[in-house]
Amino acid sequence: MAEIKSTLDLVMEKTRHLKLNSREKAARQRDEFEKKIGGLLQQFDDRRIRLDQLKARLDQLRAECDVDDRKTLCRRIVARLPLGGDNRHWLELLEALCRVGQDDAAAVLQTFRRQSETLKETLLTRRREELAAEYGIRGSAVVPNLGRSHEWSAARRRIQEQFRSELIKRLTSDRLR
Numbered sequence: 001m002a003e004i005k006s007t008l009d010l011v012m013e014k015t016r017h018l019k020l021n022s023r024e025k026a027a028r029q030r031d032e033f034e035k036k037i038g039g040l041l042q043q044f045d046d047r048r049i050r051l052d053q054l055k056a057r058l059d060q061l062r063a064e065c066d067v068d069d070r071k072t073l074c075r076r077i078v079a080r081l082p083l084g085g086d087n088r089h090w091l092e093l094l095e096a097l098c099r100v101g102q103d104d105a106a107a108v109l110q111t112f113r114r115q116s117e118t119l120k121e122t123l124l125t126r127r128r129e130e131l132a133a134e135y136g137i138r139g140s141a142v143v144p145n146l147g148r149s150h151e152w153s154a155a156r157r158r159i160q161e162q163f164r165s166e167l168i169k170r171l172t173s174d175r176l177r
Contacts, residue, residue, distance in 0.1 A: 029065045029066060029067055030065075030067055030069070030072075032065055033061065033062075033065040033067040033069065033072070034072060034076070036061050036065070037058075037061070037072070037073060037076050038076060040054055040057055040058065040061070041054075041076060041077065041080055044089075044093065045080060051089075051092065051093060051096055054093070055096070055097070058073070058097070070097075070098065073097060073098070074094070074097070074098040074100075074168070074171050075168055077090065077093055077094055077097065077098065078094075078164055078167050078168050078171065079164065081094075081105075081109075081164075081167070083109060083112050083113075083116075083160050083163060083164070084112075084113065084116065087109065091105055091106065094171070098171055100171050104170060104171075105167060105171075108163060108166055108167045108170065109163075109167075111163070112159065112160070112163040115159055116156065116159055119152075119155055119156070119159065120146060120152070123144075123146060123149065123151065123152050123155070124143075124144055124146065127144035127146075127149070128142055128144060131144065
């Protein structure tokens with residue numbers, strides 16, 4: 001009686017002669033490196049590993065994948081950096097791994113916060129005026145819910161992307177070449 005082959009066995013049989021060239025291997029290693037960086041940064045964010053442990057694991061990962069791409073690392077850190085919240089441990093990470101002073105990143109973040117607050121106040125004022133005109137609702141107790149505003153969400157997202165790209169541009173310009 002003949003053996004029934006699994007799909008995996010059939011695929012492996014048909015593709016056993018295929019080999020990756022050096023460029024494909026490098027691309028695969030880079031992809032693996034980026035995915036593992038994401039996992040390590042998530043562990044750092046969850047506070048399951050400390051900065052020294054993260055450094056050690058990154059060194060190990062660089063050796064395993066034979067990739068040392070500091071720009072990619074810094075971009076991934078900036079992508080996870082909470083622009084509006086508590087980001088001290090992320091700023092420490094930027095300083096330690098990307099050779100960026102906390103003051104540089106903090107200046108960009110402060111500008112983001114100022115612009116975000118200005119926009120928020122503008123939208124709150126506009127919404128209060130709309131409520132007064134449409135429904136006759138006035139007073140100091142009127143606090144519009146910007147959390148439900150599509151305009152606020154879109155504007156905040158746009159500002160965040162603008163400042164993330166500005167931060168990445170500043171971080172990767174001279175220091176990481």
